[in-house]
Amino acid sequence: GNSVTQMEGPVTLSEEAFLTINCTYTATGYPSLFWYVQYPGEGLQLLLKATKADDKGSNKGFEATYRKETTSFHLEKGSVQVSDSAVYFCALSSNYGGSQGNLIFGKGTKLSVKP
Amino acid sequence: DARVTQTPRHKVTEMGQEVTMRCQPILGHNTVFWYRQTMMQGLELLAYFRNRAPLDDSGMPKDRFSAEMPDATLATLKIQPSEPRDSAVYFCASGSGSPVGETQYFGPGTRLLVL
Numbered sequence: 001g002n003s004v005t006q007m008e009g010p011v012t013l014s015e016e017a018f019l020t021i022n023c024t025y026t027a028t029g030y031p032s033l034f035w036y037v038q039y040p041g042e043g044l045q046l047l048l049k050a051t052k053a054d055d056k057g058s059n060k061g062f063e064a065t066y067r068k069e070t071t072s073f074h075l076e077k078g079s080v081q082v083s084d085s086a087v088y089f090c091a092l093s094s095n096y097g098g099s100q101g102n103l104i105f106g107k108g109t110k111l112s113v114k115p
Numbered sequence: 116d117a118r119v120t121q122t123p124r125h126k127v128t129e130m131g132q133e134v135t136m137r138c139q140p141i142l143g144h145n146t147v148f149w150y151r152q153t154m155m156q157g158l159e160l161l162a163y164f165r166n167r168a169p170l171d172d173s174g175m176p177k178d179r180f181s182a183e184m185p186d187a188t189l190a191t192l193k194i195q196p197s198e199p200r201d202s203a204v205y206f207c208a209s210g211s212g213s214p215v216g217e218t219q220y221f222g223p224g225t226r227l228l229v230l
Contacts, residue, residue: 032215032216032217034216034218036221041223042223042224043119043206043208043221043222043223043224044158044206044208044219044221045220045221046218046219046220049216049218050216051215051216089158093216093217095214095215095216101146101163101165101210101212101214101217102148102160102163102171103148103160103219104160105157105158106157107157108157108158
């Protein structure tokens, strides 16, 4: 079945450091890939997404590229801020079949950025 | 600024009591999802509706959980009888029903504690 594996946290960085959170997936066909972010006490919100191979999603300085050859969708940011402290979830959705639209999430990676 | 609303935000109850959680999806959205989030299991899909029809509730314990959409502006999730293991944060999300790469918009969640 479909699944998502992301690096376990917590990840602690200093402000302005480079961030990478690894995410790999297993899926039939060509899924859509997402990064969602959850700030303390809130629901998840979409950070970025990509719907086909080689697409790059980007938002708020974060980027991720859909790599079909390595089944990966790693999240990167060149310079993190304290306000980026949150839990980041990688997810996929199938683009066909009965489970179309359902999101399958990774376990989440907690990021803490220190001043 | 359209958003998903959930009530109540917090609920403390005793084992054996009925719990009803409500969700108002974003106006015009035709897909609704219920998720449960715990530290141990992460995010789990409980039920999924499209145009008010249940499409997938395989993630839901059938003997005690039920999910309905009485109308397009209201989704409910009921637990009867509740058990301590049901303690979790329950999220509702809605989407526009796009067949590829649908973005799900999450509510703030209902934090449930069953004593």
